[in-house]
Amino acid sequence: MSNELVINSTQKGGRIALLQDKRIVEYHLEESESSFTVGDIYLGVVRKLVPGLNAAFIDIGYEKDAFLHYLDLGPNINSLNKFTKETIAKRNNTHKLNGFQLEPEIDKLGKISQVLSKNSPILVQVVKEPISTKGPRLSCEISIAGRYIVLVPFSNTVNISKKITDKEERQRLLRLLSSIRPQNFGIIVRTVAEGKDVAELDKDLSNLVEKWEQGYKTLKNAKPKEKIIGEMGRASSMLRDMLNESFDSITVDDKDIYDEIKLYIRTIAPDKEKILKLYNGKTKIFESFGIEKQLKSIFGRSVSLPGGGYVIIEHTEALHVIDVNSGNKSNSESDQETTAFNVNMEAAKEIARQLRVRDMGGIIVVDFIDMKKADNKRLIYEKMKEEMKNDRSKFTILPLTKFGLMQITRQRVRPELNITTGENCPTCGGTGKITASILVADLVENNLDYILTKQNEKDLSIVLHPYLHAYFVAGFPSRRMKWFFKYKRWVKIVKDTSLGITEYKFKNHMGEDIEMSPAEVIV
Template structure:
């Protein structure tokens, strides 16, 4: 599998695309107004306790209080065992005594206004605030540090049991305090010296956090996890990554500096993109992103899938469409289902869909084909970084799966409720539309000598483009050396725009769309 990381940086947005064999599989977007908080560590204050829910709400200084369930306060192995292979070894500390059938009651563990250390494990979604845990972890390049634990383990994505055994031996020998260690996937093949350096840095950071926690009153941010680019390089840069392409000089220098310290042999894989055509356009990524907003996705052989997302679950319908096949009807249906299974996996990863997902495959006559389809579907998610679980095809031809949800889906992050249908549908957010306009003019500048344009947008969008804090239109004109005249029109939707050529005196919006 040929993997490539492509990074596009602008003043108002950073985008990271992951390509596998040249195909867009994942897209992460970070903007100043919605920076990720998963991995951040806070000194929080317990504001309310609900015995009926066995949960508490913790104020960490964010807009909404954070949700803390009693299961996120128990022995680390309860949550970690799903992701890591942990030693049982008899060397762990005595597990906390539990009431019959579960965890201690939360009202026995917490009191109102109590200050506690928590780490964010899930972003705020809709009306729900972030989710937190008291089981703090610090990820490094090769290892995860678990303060207060004594477990030693490895990532479940490391398949070789002999390598697992070797890594656990190294970590047991290096551990010399009240903390646990997990070897990350990228740690496979690394030696004790490399792990030792990583652990030393993490222990130093943990010492800093503890010192800050002793002197600061909650709510207070104790540790900010690295940003999107930093986390991608730390977590995803493995030997199988063929290359990293970035279009920003500062980020390029930052990546090269980081690799100089942790993986100097990989610096040759990093390339600074400086061509006129925007990076995501040159690599065919922008057009794939545009398709992501469509409900209907066509398959290469003529079939198609339809994706519908609700608050409770996501449904995906599979249809044969124009595909008639050359053999039996059963074979045609099976081929369509297999192709759809692979595309469903891609779309789920690309859109970062989490929670319950139900796929309505086309009914097949033979159980053996259903079994084969199930295996194909599971295999298609093999490279997915999110935790997932699958159920066999039901008698109604439905396949259910769950996928870890750590934040709102990408579609929801880039859109907002439709004002026309009162929220039953979604449209591009004003921020997303403004960035699409910016990319339109960058495309035009790369291939055209024309300088004078007329941009027609809704007055609501013009407020964003012309705000006193950041006059985007002025900045765009200055950056690209263009003369863009802004015209407002209430008849155009806030998520739409038109571009007119002054020289040709006609609309040319479609000319430079992705």
């Protein structure tokens, strides 16, 4: 499986698309003015204590105060507060914690008022970006992520990723990291550290300690609500988390971003520097890679499946609902159970992709087509787990209920991404809406293929708007001529100015309309 990262620079920031086998699996918008990114560390001010919630509201500069629950303070909050106050007061002269006396851990069942006081400074980290009407969600368990390890100040433990299952490797990493760990700094070993030698791990650790040192220097002269340590850009963080042997290329269309990523790759993986390319093509980079068309087709309410089925995605304030439908084309199997199983298997793969692309979080309920066999239900459950194993967000999947419903929870740390795929209609001037016009030619050809190959129509005519007529008949060889070579049948194309640009009709040899329901459309 190939992985490609395509980065498009815009006036407002950048657009990042992760492609697997040329298909989008992750899409991110990164605005240059955006702040309060997951991982950012701020010097906040306690504005309000709420004993009923056992939480506090912290001012970090956002229009709404951020939320900090007692359980997110971390056991070493007193040590963090002590370090913060001593650094601000200039009584602490080093970022190192060698001689720092750690305070006793707080009680897990304690009260927020016992730990924090109003208007006091506090060092906090963003764990969830502002979503809807809510401000950021914060934690005081400060952590700085590297490629192989995560540095945790005011801790003395070494934890190994549960995904590293080899017992000898776990023990090797534990011995190794315990020997190079600075005093009063804990370490979390990431999955990608498996098999890495001491030099690579030590280099990563040194980079993180250096980042902590820069944060200490900023904190010494910081004002309330100031950012102390910023998380790296979305593109660099994706490379940090995902860059491996399966990456084929990283393509950027901006020289400054190219230089920034080149410097970062040189730091974390010099051998991967050659896969970074600066795009200089005449067409826009997302057009060249076919990303624009994919974005139009995958962010709609209805998403088609390769075999003819489709899924409907609806969003509510409480949860997301996904309905799986077979469509009229999914009827080639001998019985209903097989049809339902095959469509559900395709749907599971597409739903896992949609969750990543749209970054949907919270509660997701999937209504699969009813199946009677318990083995088929189990296979759908296993398929969904398999497809979601590469998802970087934490998730939980429950088996199908007797009503055919699957419940999924997915970590929600930033607002859900949504792209409007409707356009103002050129015919009605905006009083109504049309689906994305960029897809209409594909829809015509996909339905033509179905009618000629599955329904075996002989004398076929297509009636459509003059613009589409010109698209199919102009040039040599024209698209209609290519149809002739492919299907060995000549298709008559008729202009009709009364039709909208996205309207078209298929007619048989008797001039009768061939009905095509929305469920039969394949994108």
